[in-house]
Amino acid sequence: MSDIVKELLDEDAFDPKKLFNEEEYSTLIIKRDGFNKKENNAADLLEGLLDKEITRAESEEIFLKLKGSNSVDMMVDAIKKAKRLEEKIILTAACWESCLDFSNHFLFFVELACNDILLLSLEGLTVVENCEGTIDESTLSKALEIAQSSNSSNRELMIDLITNIKSRIV
CATH class of the missing domain: 1.10.220 (Annexin V; domain 1)
Structure with a gap:
C-alpha cells in the first residue's frame, strides 16, 4: 500500500475539523461553474496567494501569471466573497501587484x-x-x-x- 493511501486511511492523520478552521486554512472558494481551463488556472492562482506558507518569489510568479490571464473580474469577485479580512487585504494587494x-x-x-x-x-x-x-x-x-x-x-x-x-x- 502506498504512503498516500496509508495516510488517507489513517484516521489520526486526517482531522476534518481542521479543514473548517479559518485560522489554519483559507475558506475562500471561487465558484467555477462554466469556467474554461484558463479561468480554472486563474482561480487556482488566486487561491494559492492565500497559502500561509507562500514565499515572495512564489507570489511574484503568481502575479505574472494573473496578468497573463487577465483575470480582473475574477479577482474583484474573489475580494467580494472573501470573508476574512486578511484574505481581502492579500487579494486587493494582488490587484495592483499583478499590474492589471x-x-x-x-x-x-x-x-x-x-x-x-x-x-x-x-x-x-x-x-x-x-x-x-x-x-x-x-x-x-x-x-x-x-x-x-x-x-x-x-x-x-x-x-x-x-x-x-x-x-x-x-
Whole structure:
C-alpha cells in the first residue's frame, strides 16, 4: 500500500475539523461553474496567494501569471466573497501587484480605500492610483462624493484618495 493511501486511511492523520478552521486554512472558494481551463488556472492562482506558507518569489510568479490571464473580474469577485479580512487585504494587494488595470471597478476600490482598516484602505488606494484606463465623469463624481463623505479614520489616505480623484476630473 502506498504512503498516500496509508495516510488517507489513517484516521489520526486526517482531522476534518481542521479543514473548517479559518485560522489554519483559507475558506475562500471561487465558484467555477462554466469556467474554461484558463479561468480554472486563474482561480487556482488566486487561491494559492492565500497559502500561509507562500514565499515572495512564489507570489511574484503568481502575479505574472494573473496578468497573463487577465483575470480582473475574477479577482474583484474573489475580494467580494472573501470573508476574512486578511484574505481581502492579500487579494486587493494582488490587484495592483499583478499590474492589471481595474479602471472598470474604480468605485469598488474607492470604497475599499475608504475602509477604516489601514492595510485594506492602503491596498485599495494603491489599486485606485494604478488605474490607467479612462473613467467616465459620472463615475469620478460618484467616487469623489464617496471619498469626501467617508468617515474613515485614515485621514491621510483619504486626502490622497480625494487628490487622486480630483486629478482625473477634466
